[in-house]
Amino acid sequence: MAFKFQLLKKDPKSMARLGIIQTDHSTIETPVFMPVGTQATVKTLTKEELEAAGAHIILANTYHLWNQPGHKLIERAGGLHKFMNWDRSILTDSGGFQVFSLADFRNIKEEGVYFKHHKSGAPLFLSPEIAIEIQNSLGSDIMMSFDECPPYPSSREYMEKSVERTIRWAKRGQNAHRNADRQALFGIVQGGEYQDIREYCTKELVAMDFPGYSIGGLSVGEPKEIQNKVLSYTTPLIPENKPRYLMGVGSPGAILDGVERGIDMFDCVLPTRIARHGTAITSTGRLLLKNKEFEKDLSPVDHKCTCYTCTYYTRSYIRHLIKAGEILGMRLLSIHNIHFLLQLMADIRQAIKEKRFLEFKEAFYASYGLNESESDF
Amino acid sequence: MAFKFQLLKKDPKSMARLGIIQTDHSTIETPVFMPVGTQATVKTLTKEELEAAGAHIILANTYHLWNQPGHKLIERAGGLHKFMNWDRSILTDSGGFQVFSLADFRNIKEEGVYFKHHKSGAPLFLSPEIAIEIQNSLGSDIMMSFDECPPYPSSREYMEKSVERTIRWAKRGQNAHRNADRQALFGIVQGGEYQDIREYCTKELVAMDFPGYSIGGLSVGEPKEIQNKVLSYTTPLIPENKPRYLMGVGSPGAILDGVERGIDMFDCVLPTRIARHGTAITSTGRLLLKNKEFEKDLSPVDHKCTCYTCTYYTRSYIRHLIKAGEILGMRLLSIHNIHFLLQLMADIRQAIKEKRFLEFKEAFYASYGLNESESDF
Numbered sequence: 213m214a215f216k217f218q219l220l221k222k223d224p225k226s227m228a229r230l231g232i233i234q235t236d237h238s239t240i241e242t243p244v245f246m247p248v249g250t251q252a253t254v255k256t257l258t259k260e261e262l263e264a265a266g267a268h269i270i271l272a273n274t275y276h277l278w279n280q281p282g283h284k285l286i287e288r289a290g291g292l293h294k295f296m297n298w299d300r301s302i303l304t305d306s307g308g309f310q311v312f313s314l315a316d317f318r319n320i321k322e323e324g325v326y327f328k329h330h331k332s333g334a335p336l337f338l339s340p341e342i343a344i345e346i347q348n349s350l351g352s353d354i355m356m357s358f359d360e361c362p363p364y365p366s367s368r369e370y371m372e373k374s375v376e377r378t379i380r381w382a383k384r385g386q387n388a389h390r391n392a393d394r395q396a397l398f399g400i401v402q403g404g405e406y407q408d409i410r411e412y413c414t415k416e417l418v419a420m421d422f423p424g425y426s427i428g429g430l431s432v433g434e435p436k437e438i439q440n441k442v443l444s445y446t447t448p449l450i451p452e453n454k455p456r457y458l459m460g461v462g463s464p465g466a467i468l469d470g471v472e473r474g475i476d477m478f479d480c481v482l483p484t485r486i487a488r489h490g491t492a493i494t495s496t497g498r499l500l501l502k503n504k505e506f507e508k509d510l511s512p513v514d515h516k517c518t519c520y521t522c523t524y525y526t527r528s529y530i531r532h533l534i535k536a537g538e539i540l541g542m543r544l545l546s547i548h549n550i551h552f553l554l555q556l557m558a559d560i561r562q563a564i565k566e567k568r569f570l571e572f573k574e575a576f577y578a579s580y581g582l583n584e585s586e587s588d589f
Numbered sequence: 590m591a592f593k594f595q596l597l598k599k600d601p602k603s604m605a606r607l608g609i610i611q612t613d614h615s616t617i618e619t620p621v622f623m624p625v626g627t628q629a630t631v632k633t634l635t636k637e638e639l640e641a642a643g644a645h646i647i648l649a650n651t652y653h654l655w656n657q658p659g660h661k662l663i664e665r666a667g668g669l670h671k672f673m674n675w676d677r678s679i680l681t682d683s684g685g686f687q688v689f690s691l692a693d694f695r696n697i698k699e700e701g702v703y704f705k706h707h708k709s710g711a712p713l714f715l716s717p718e719i720a721i722e723i724q725n726s727l728g729s730d731i732m733m734s735f736d737e738c739p740p741y742p743s744s745r746e747y748m749e750k751s752v753e754r755t756i757r758w759a760k761r762g763q764n765a766h767r768n769a770d771r772q773a774l775f776g777i778v779q780g781g782e783y784q785d786i787r788e789y790c791t792k793e794l795v796a797m798d799f800p801g802y803s804i805g806g807l808s809v810g811e812p813k814e815i816q817n818k819v820l821s822y823t824t825p826l827i828p829e830n831k832p833r834y835l836m837g838v839g840s841p842g843a844i845l846d847g848v849e850r851g852i853d854m855f856d857c858v859l860p861t862r863i864a865r866h867g868t869a870i871t872s873t874g875r876l877l878l879k880n881k882e883f884e885k886d887l888s889p890v891d892h893k894c895t896c897y898t899c900t901y902y903t904r905s906y907i908r909h910l911i912k913a914g915e916i917l918g919m920r921l922l923s924i925h926n927i928h929f930l931l932q933l934m935a936d937i938r939q940a941i942k943e944k945r946f947l948e949f950k951e952a953f954y955a956s957y958g959l960n961e962s963e964s965d966f
Binding site for chain 2: 251252253255256257258259276280281285288289295296297507508510524525526528529531532533535536538539540542543
């Protein structure tokens with residue numbers, strides 16, 4: 213198997229860790245943030261712009277690509293890397309999250325989930341085997357098991373039943389996987405905010421010896437404290453030689469909290485989504501560039517940033533573009549926001565290397581501010 | 590004055606010409622196509638992408654920039670070049686065309702035009718002096734006189750009155766111009782399809798000795814034959830040491846027809862507008878990439894093209910992006926279409942240089958097809 217994770221260093225004062233993931237397509241230093249390319253494109257950006265920002269791995273969504281243009285078409289085009297012109301690593305989710313977050317109607321059975329397409333309403337069916345088959349066709353470097361992602365809050369009774377099924381589905385997916393030599397399939401730990409269920413789920417999945425583990429069912433509306441508590445007791449249950457991926461989390465604050473609790477991988481649509489609505493993430497907090505105060509502001513988005521946008525363009529110009537509905541405005545802010553988060557990860561790695569992660573976190577908040585709401589993405 | 594036009598060569602078998610325009614910001618080989626950056630951005634593209642496509646001059650719209658973000662703001666930012674991060678040449682129109690094409694209501698008086706904003710309905714007033722003042726603030730390398738662009742068809746009686754006013758307005762604009770040392774103000778020839786009025790207007794404007802002349806009032810719905818006829822008798826009236834600019838024309842066929850009739854400069858929103866709707870201009874005609882036939886087509890948009898899009902991406906992938914509403918699809922086709930037209934201009938210049946322009950035109954049509962409709966842009 214080409215996939216390899218190496219733990220390089222552990223922070224003495226927290227659970228933060230430094231590592232390296234090796235895939236057939238790239239070497240990825242962890243902790244890592246993965247920009248999201250839902251429909252085989254990180255919205256508005258080219259490969260070169262992602263590389264310039266320092267991206268070594270991106271995420272694509274199985275559910276969307278299965279529906280449009282179809283995984284078989286992508287397989288015939290030579291796989292997802294070739295189809296979208298991205299030769300570094302790709303992680304795909306299982307489609308499970310979209311089934312539970314997008315579909316209006318769903319019927320969960322032991323064999324899989326019957327549901328309707330989120331736009332057309334067409335009847336669809338996804339199972340552990342189909343989710344794996346799609347990801348095998350896409351040829352992603354890291355794949356996800358098909359799981360149920362229960363809403364927050366869910367009853368203990370429901371969560372117990374759901375997690376049992378998620379464990380059975382993980383096993384079925386592992387059996388269906390036909391490219392284990394070149395695609396690493398991760399297990400997904402569910403269990404909501406119930407510590408004993410999380411522990412049970414982790415133990416069962418660890419017994420199946422997946423090359424990596426995702427922590428799912430977080431960032432679904434629960435308070436930040438619960439997310440952090442779940443992480444604190446879950447990551448220690450995962451063997452330390454396996455990477456840990458916190459799904460769907462990507463605000464600077466949540467990344468720092470996750471790293472502190474032993475998370476190695478993050479992804480989120482946040483940086484590109486808020487960019488398209490005119491918001492920049494900066495070292496001094498978020499800037500809503502549509503605001504009147506930036507109309508005549510000839511400074512860069514972030515004085516401390518070295519990205520293309522901050523090198524050549526002013527807040528005043530970007531505000532004009534966003535107000536005028538111009539795509540270049542969305543592009544420039546997407547470039548900046550992705551660069552900002554990837555630079556944050558590089559800074560975090562440097563801090564862990566120098567045994568000063570918690571100090572770095574303090575200093576980051578002192579500049580960024582602590583008032584970041586987790587609910588606005 | 591920094592602006593200079595040098596006529597290098599005349600085609601022996603047609604009115605086609607080869608020349609060079611020099612401004613404070615760049616050297617421009619003519620015949621030239623100028624991509625349109627209405628709101629201080631050529632839609633979806635960066636400076637680097639425009640440069641890679643071979644753009645040495647772009648156009649920006651006075652009307653739009655006057656309204657948003659305002660010419661005074663741009664002047665305070667150091668002028669339009671600096672504001673938008675474009676250090677090659679910029680041509681601005683006068684705002685006149687938008688007053689007549691966008692505004693629902695207008696009241697043309699000798700002093701200028703009273704009209705309403707095309708979106709907000711706010712009352713606005715433009716005069717020759719104001720149009721020049723705005724362009725002086727923007728700091729474009731080439732400016733346009735404020736003119737009336739009558740619709741097609743207009744009566745002879747109306748056209749005579751309108752052209753008289755346009756001539757008086759041209760004079761007033763010339764008098765109001767405060768940066769003649771670094772911004773070249775062009776006169777605009779109007780007169781519709783009336784040969785004697787075109788002749789009269791040209792003669793009057795030539796007497797004012799503008800550094801260049803635009804031919805306006807074409808591409809406003811008249812048949813192609815009329816456009817070509819007007820060009821055939823108008824360009825010979827313009828001194829050959831002055832550049833001639835055919836406003837708003839940019840389909841390959843119309844460009845070839847214009848070059849044949851002595852036009853040096855073209856602009857049009859066509860390449861970027863149809864790109865955003867999924868249409869590519871290629872050496873074998875237009876491709877509507879949304880069409881089902883391209884679903885599995887793994888060839889580039891145009892085999893003969895060397896642009897970024899054609900180097901790295903397939904028709905199948907671009908079709909997927911366009912269907913999925915992804916901005917990258919619009920970007921890739923905008924890059925291609927601009928590159929295609931600028932390469933066409935380079936090929937035209939090479940053909941004129943080698944005294945084979947008419948043969949080149951024949952060969953282009955043999956591949957491109959003659960069925961191009963002028964009405965769809």
